[in-house]
Amino acid sequence: MCVALPGKVIGLEGTKATVDFSGNIVTAEAGLVKVNIGDRVLVHAGCIIQTMDDSMADELEEMFREIEDISVGG
Amino acid sequence: MAADNFLQTVIEELKNYDGDEVRIMEVCGTHTAAISENGIPAMLSPKIRLISGPGCPVCVTVTAVIDKLVELSLTENTCVLTFGDLIRVKGSKMSLADAKAEGANVRMLYSPMESIALAKENPAINYVFAAIGFETTTPVYAMVIEKAIEENINNLKLLTSLKTMPEVIRWVVNNAGGIDGFIAPGHVAAVTGEGVFKDLAKELGIPFVVSGFEGEQLLLTIYALVKMKGKGGFKNLYKKAVTPNGNETAQKCVDKYFECSDSSWRGMGKISGSGMILRQEYKQYDAGSAGLDEDHMPPGCSCEKVLVGKISPNQCPLFGKSCTPDNAHGACMVSTEGSCYNYYISGRH
């Protein structure tokens, strides 16, 4: 019931959002989080549960920085 | 080190790792599915073992809940609404799919929100949604209740078997043990905030890493956990979706309609404080969820051991023989988030 990867909001009408998952278009309830068209969102059981913070640096770069301090080879 | 080089190093190190065995549990069923879709197990040294935990909601639902749903579905003017996978899980006599074949009114929905329109369109039918799930799904049920109240809908109830992660993780550590690190569930953490898992890591002295669901994210998470083995600690590698405090609107909505309760888990029994039930003031929306504790496995099925990592699916004598996705004995082979199903489809025989 969980869609693993984020989708993109392409339409919004009241608390109903249209979300594009790589061409697969679904309707999702947007009452649990404030969304705007263009946001990348996580959808679970037909509801948007969170928006992705795309202002953050590139995801992988960010992850590398997080784990760089763990000793390599240990 | 440049990102590409670093990823390459991670991939090589995970493949060639030759230290002490590291047992890593992914708690969330969606991670279990993502791990097999991305072919992660084949990319790891045999000394790095991935173990699926109790985070597949269909798998941990006890027999009594299925039996109650079957009973309701066979009641006059009643229709049971459910997510797809739950329909095929056997109760003590039959599954909801069996009941449907005998004429019971059972419908599969993609989202609990769809039940609002159905209840409005058919006021003579009493709808019961099979409300299973974890911290990610409970807010959706809270919204269903909110809408039902707003729109004065009186023919929609929930049969709840709602569960929370921290208590069952504690249970696994204290009762099954042998886990060196946890891949913390990304979507649960998106709702609850990272703090829940940070606190658990500290309390249990076992490392937790919050992960997204893409192959590279999972590999980096596993790499981090291998390095953190024996040291404890916490990392959030899914910061784009998981903030320190999570989705506070969702948390408030849950808190308005639900309260903490004990809950019974397949293979683990009743775990104190590990569930959510409707608050007393909203009990008119409950279809009889209290006291549904009884549980028994189909004959020969070892789901209860698989769910807590005591055995891997291929150690079950029925795995891949009489038990396959087309002829599933236990819930772990029925659910697309189940450990047995994912072992089977990704050829981990």
Ligand code: SF4
């Ligand atoms: S392989 Fe089938 S019978 Fe064995 S534990 Fe898994 S679901 Fe149960």
